Amino acid sequence: MNRDSPGAELSLTTATADEGGLAHQYRRFVLRRVCCLVALALATVLALLADIASGPSMLGLADVLHGLLNPQAVDAATRVIIEDIRLPYALMAVVVGACLGLAGAEMQTVLNNPLASPFTLGVGAAATLGASLVIVFNVSLFGLAAHVLLPLSAFVFAAAASLLILMLSRTLGASVHSVVLFGIALLFGINAVVGLIQFVADAESLQQIVFWTMGSLARATTDKVAIVTLILALCLPFSLRNAWAMTLLRSGEDQARSLGIRVERLRLVVLMRVSLLTAAAMAFVGEIGFIGLVAPHIARLLLGEDHRFLLPGSALAGAVLLSLSSICSKLLVPGVVLPVGIVTALVGIPLFMALIIGRSRRAIL
Amino acid sequence: MSLHLNHITAGYRRRPVFRDLSLAPIRPGSLVAVVGPNAVGKSTLLKSIAGLLPVVGALTLEGEDMTALSSARRVRDIGYLPQTLPQAIPLVAYETVFSACRAARADWSRQQTEQAIEAVFATLGIRDLALRSLAEMSGGQRQMVGLAQVLVRQPGLMLLDEPTSALDLHWQLNVLNAVHTATSQRGAIALVASHDLNLALRFCDQVLVLSPGGRACLGAPQETLTPELLAQTYGIEARIERCSRGHPIVLADRPLAV
Numbered sequence: 313m314n315r316d317s318p319g320a321e322l323s324l325t326t327a328t329a330d331e332g333g334l335a336h337q338y339r340r341f342v343l344r345r346v347c348c349l350v351a352l353a354l355a356t357v358l359a360l361l362a363d364i365a366s367g368p369s370m371l372g373l374a375d376v377l378h379g380l381l382n383p384q385a386v387d388a389a390t391r392v393i394i395e396d397i398r399l400p401y402a403l404m405a406v407v408v409g410a411c412l413g414l415a416g417a418e419m420q421t422v423l424n425n426p427l428a429s430p431f432t433l434g435v436g437a438a439a440t441l442g443a444s445l446v447i448v449f450n451v452s453l454f455g456l457a458a459h460v461l462l463p464l465s466a467f468v469f470a471a472a473a474s475l476l477i478l479m480l481s482r483t484l485g486a487s488v489h490s491v492v493l494f495g496i497a498l499l500f501g502i503n504a505v506v507g508l509i510q511f512v513a514d515a516e517s518l519q520q521i522v523f524w525t526m527g528s529l530a531r532a533t534t535d536k537v538a539i540v541t542l543i544l545a546l547c548l549p550f551s552l553r554n555a556w557a558m559t560l561l562r563s564g565e566d567q568a569r570s571l572g573i574r575v576e577r578l579r580l581v582v583l584m585r586v587s588l589l590t591a592a593a594m595a596f597v598g599e600i601g602f603i604g605l606v607a608p609h610i611a612r613l614l615l616g617e618d619h620r621f622l623l624p625g626s627a628l629a630g631a632v633l634l635s636l637s638s639i640c641s642k643l644l645v646p647g648v649v650l651p652v653g654i655v656t657a658l659v660g661i662p663l664f665m666a667l668i669i670g671r672s673r674r675a676i677l
Numbered sequence: 678m679s680l681h682l683n684h685i686t687a688g689y690r691r692r693p694v695f696r697d698l699s700l701a702p703i704r705p706g707s708l709v710a711v712v713g714p715n716a717v718g719k720s721t722l723l724k725s726i727a728g729l730l731p732v733v734g735a736l737t738l739e740g741e742d743m744t745a746l747s748s749a750r751r752v753r754d755i756g757y758l759p760q761t762l763p764q765a766i767p768l769v770a771y772e773t774v775f776s777a778c779r780a781a782r783a784d785w786s787r788q789q790t791e792q793a794i795e796a797v798f799a800t801l802g803i804r805d806l807a808l809r810s811l812a813e814m815s816g817g818q819r820q821m822v823g824l825a826q827v828l829v830r831q832p833g834l835m836l837l838d839e840p841t842s843a844l845d846l847h848w849q850l851n852v853l854n855a856v857h858t859a860t861s862q863r864g865a866i867a868l869v870a871s872h873d874l875n876l877a878l879r880f881c882d883q884v885l886v887l888s889p890g891g892r893a894c895l896g897a898p899q900e901t902l903t904p905e906l907l908a909q910t911y912g913i914e915a916r917i918e919r920c921s922r923g924h925p926i927v928l929a930d931r932p933l934a935v
Contacts, residue, residue, distance in 0.1 A: 334798060334807045335791035338771045341808055424764075559776045562766055563811070566759035567826060570727050571780040572752040616810065617768035618776075 345621045348614050352628040356406060359635035363402035364394060366639045368647060371398075404532035404596070405638040405652070406631040407540045409603055411593040413630020414544070414551060415586040416604030417611065417623055421558045422582045424488045424565070429604035430590040433477065433495030435470050436601075437502040439594045440525060442469030444506055447520045448513045463539075463595025470594075471587040473498060478580060527600040527653020529638055536596040543592040547585050548627070554578065555619035562617050600653045602660025603630045610663075633659070678705050678739045678754075678833040680726075680866050685734035687725035694718040695725075697734075700885070700895050705864040708857055710877030710898070712870075713887035714911055719870040720760055722887070723836040726868070727757040738834060752781045756832035760839050760870075762819045763811055763826075770814075770822045771807045774798075777826035797829040800855050816843040824852060828859060835859065835867040841876065849873075853880045874902060874927040878917075886910055899925055908933060 364380075365371045371379075371390065378385040379394035386394070416429045423433075430436045442465035456464070480494050510518055557578055560568040569575055593600070610633075611625030634656065641655040680703040688694035695718060703709060711719045724730045728743065728751055736743040738754065746754070763773060771794065778790050785793070798804045803821050811819055820843045827835055835856065841849040853869075857880060860867050868885070871877060877884050877898055884898040888910045894901055899917075907915040907927070914930045 333791070334771060334795050334804065337808060338769075338775075341769065341771075556776055556779060559768065559772070560780060563763045563768055563773050563776070563826075564759060564761060564823070566729070566761060567757070567763065567777070567823065569729055570752075570755070570757035570759070571777055572748045573780070612767060617766045618772050 345615050345618070349621055349625055349628070352611075352614070352625060352632065356628050356631045356635065359632050359639070360402050360406055363405060363635045363638050364398040367393075367398060367642050367649075369393065400532040400534050400537050401529050402635065402638065403537045404529050404540065405634045407537060407544055408529075408593040408597050408600065409607070409630035409632070409634030410627040411540060411544050411547075411589040411630070412600065412603040412634070413607030413611070413626040413628070414548065414623060415589040415593075416606075416630070417608035417619075417626035418551060418558070418582045419586050419604070420608050421562055421619065422488075422579045423491055424562070425492050426609070427605070428492060428495075430470075430586055431599070431601050431604060432499070433473075433492065434498035434502055435473050435495075435587055435590050436594060436599060436604075437499050437506065438469040438473030439466040439591050440521075440599055441502050441506050441509075442466040442591075443524055443595070443598075444509045444513075444521050445469075447524070448509050448517045463591065466595045467588065467591030470591040471584060473502070474583040474587045478583060523651070524598040525653070526651035527594075527598040527656070528651045529597055529641075530649065531596060540592050540596060543588060544627075547589055548624075550581075550585065551623050552620070554582065555623055558582075558619040558623075559617065562619075598651075598653060600634065600656050602656050603633055606660050606663055607633055633663075678864060678866060679703060680834060680868075681735070681737045682726075683735035683737075685725070685732060685736060687730055687732045687734075688718070688721055689730070694721040695891050695893075698722075698891065698893055700893065703866055703868075703883070703895075705866060706860050707882045708860045708867045708869065708880060709883045709885055709895075710869050710871055710881040711885045711887065712872070712874060712877055714889065717887045717889055718891075719887060720838050723757065723838050723868060723870055726834075727755055727836050729757070749783075753784075753830070754833045756781075756827035756830050756835045758823055758827045758835075758837040758840055760842070762816055762843065763823045765812045765814070765819065767810045767812045769808050769810055770798075770803070770825070773811060773822055774825045774829050778829045781830040781832075793829050793831065797825045800828070800858070801825055802851055817845065817848060820844060821848065821852070824855075828855065831859070831863060831865075833863075833865050835865060835869075837867060837869045839870055839872070841871065841873065849876065874907075878902060878925045878927065902927065 361373060361376055365373060365376045375386055375390055376394065379390055383391050383395065419428045419430060420426055443462050446462045446465045477491055477494050477498060510521055513521060557573045560571055560573055561575060561578065565575060607630035608626040610629040611622050615621040615625040637656040637659050638652050640659060641650040641652045644650060644655065682698060682700045685698040686693050686696050711722060713719055721730065725732045726736065732744060774794050774797065778794060782790065798807050801821055801824065803825065806814065806818055806822065811822065824840055841852055844852060853876060856867050856869065859865050881898055883895060884901050886894045886901060886906060894906065902917065904915050904917065907913055912933050914933055916928045916930065917925055918928055920926055
């Protein structure tokens, strides 16, 4: 039996990880990714500052920096604009964008579908349904005020939608592709119910629902920013803890299972986290589409599929995108602040199309 | 490390593929080809041994009940290569292999992990692919990376489902040499599902022929792969000849009338 070949000459235990070795090359590769992540973080800070500076009364960057770092150095009017109006608004854009970007990346991974996002699978629509019910029927539970009950209801409905998708797919032994189909069916179903609620709503409630579905950062306050930031801060470490498992899952489900990844459990945990992030983001600003879909793709193009980088990268890309959308919402029509949900879609669609066309061209070349 | 299958029933919830399957113990250091017609259950058998499908019966590895192994032991001792290739995603080969090694060999130091990865890329002859994205690779290259994910962990039992299906002749030889090196140097067992009977004849110590109806036959390749068995199993008229170098080769002449 002839078993000679180039491969047979080498033992599996004799190679070393020296300076010219693969480990060294990989470390340099990782360093480039870290630099990319730092650049995204810097872009987020710059977008945040530009968001604070922009508005009906434009501020200089120096005024913004002084207003943030040394409030006594600026006049009272500028201080009020920065601290009471622009800062909560701009911070909300950053944290909501980060929540949606992170949620989108996790959803695309566990459903193995690049088109998955909290909105395409009905989780966002379920949050809207929860909010609409509270607005229209003026529900009051356990003595909770509407401004507390509304985000709570949005979360419960978002989580219920995720659970329903999972239960249906598990009961029927469905593949991830079927999960996506269930999600899309759920989206249409929930939209129909929301439409029905809008039909029976009085004029004031209808206006509130429509405003909620357009998405607006104008409702941002320091307290609300703190709540969303807290939820993001709670979710992010758990997301990063699952980063290796999600990387393995992306490279192949069977291989991931054989490596001890409990895929069903991972899907359940991630979808629950996605519900929490989506509901937290939507509860205070309403529906903001496209960030959860596009931000992970931008991060993937810059950082690849290693989830140690993809997850924080998606959060940062989401933060930058929503900050830029927020700036556009204030500048597109002079003197008017448009609902950011509308602008996000307008900014998101061309960007998403450019990404798809760019990818197709690269595939052809 | 020896593998023993005794009165195994395995398959899917409503459709068991094997009933009461028993095989002679497979010795340490054995490279076993698992052959048989399409849909006979080669992949099901490998998945069942890997713990990915439920099994009833006695399935022991080195005398230990495999169904009772902890997840950590299972991941460390059993390396499974699925039939599906790693996905074409923007993940570089090094981190694909690194992530597998990290999941299976948490007991290794960083230096040990890096040395093992360096060695497996060199052994398979794919060092130039290490920092290439899976999205930019051919199917065959991704299959090599998938194999590297298994070999790097140095498992005692390797279950490889058609590891050469996307490879040209050069890489087929390279892969089977690497697997043979792993079995002979470390005393590991490799079960390799394949449709290539000539590779089985040339490289494997034993061949497990699965036939429709759940019948199985395990033995030395040249004694087991007879024209009669090939006629019963595949429904073909075939000959076993020898090439100018003396290697046995299977020549399929024609399908037999059903």
